[in-house]
Amino acid sequence: MQVLIVEDDDAMASALGAAVASAGHKATRVSRGEDALLAHRKAEVILLDLGLPDLDGLEVLRKLRQVTQVPILILTARDDERSVVLGLRSGADDYLVKPVKLVELLARIEAVTRRAGRPGVGKPQNIVLGELDVDLDRRVATVGSRVLPLTATEFDLLALLARNAGSVVTREQILDALWGDAFLASSRSLDVHLTGLRSKLQLPGFIINVRGVGYRVEADPA
Numbered sequence: 311m312q313v314l315i316v317e318d319d320d321a322m323a324s325a326l327g328a329a330v331a332s333a334g335h336k337a338t339r340v341s342r343g344e345d346a347l348l349a350h351r352k353a354e355v356i357l358l359d360l361g362l363p364d365l366d367g368l369e370v371l372r373k374l375r376q377v378t379q380v381p382i383l384i385l386t387a388r389d390d391e392r393s394v395v396l397g398l399r400s401g402a403d404d405y406l407v408k409p410v411k412l413v414e415l416l417a418r419i420e421a422v423t424r425r426a427g428r429p430g431v432g433k434p435q436n437i438v439l440g441e442l443d444v445d446l447d448r449r450v451a452t453v454g455s456r457v458l459p460l461t462a463t464e465f466d467l468l469a470l471l472a473r474n475a476g477s478v479v480t481r482e483q484i485l486d487a488l489w490g491d492a493f494l495a496s497s498r499s500l501d502v503h504l505t506g507l508r509s510k511l512q513l514p515g516f517i518i519n520v521r522g523v524g525y526r527v528e529a530d531p532a
Contacts, residue, residue, distance in 0.1 A: 316356065
């Protein structure tokens with residue numbers, strides 16, 4: 311797998327490259343945001359630092375999301391609530407705060423790429439719930455004639471809830487399915503993606519919050 315590392319700190323970039331290589335992946339490193347916008351085409355996953363010398367990492371993220379849907383993991387020292395929310399709402403699939411354990415980083419990379427490339431062989435490729443149509447094969451969701459501009463993680467969240475329509479999906483099940491580990495993953499990440507999904511669906515009451523447990527969508531919405 312081709313991993314693009316966007317990191318201006320040489321020591322950090324070297325450590326990330328070694329970790330990626332140890333897992334059998336190929337790493338390409340750039341240190342500037344403008345270079346990332348040119349080098350993303352061959353990448354299958356992108357590790358993006360926010361503190362870049364030429365462009366703010368969030369600006370780079372937004373520009374990348376206009377041209378590619380490959381998984382993007384933010385890896386940064388910014389741990390404030392605003393940066394986390396902005397990063398996830400701008401299209402990041404995951405948000406890790408430095409310093410991060412390299413074993414955890416590799417697990418997160420595997421999780422986001424597994425979600426992005428999940429084949430779904432033998433499973434229904436379309437889920438229809440009232441006006442909502444979720445095309446699992448094309449990874450496109452529509453409400454009536456309106457195509458939803460979902461990020462990769464928002465689509466995976468919607469697909470998970472739709473597959474289990476009528477049943478409660480716990481927060482732990484969602485965190486485990488989307489981020490690969492219910493204990494390492496951030497509940498805050500789930501909250502941000504859920505808010506974004508609800509906003510884009512524009513279907514009030516469709517995703518029901520089962521207090522203290524998880525979420526449910528109706529199997530046969532009115």
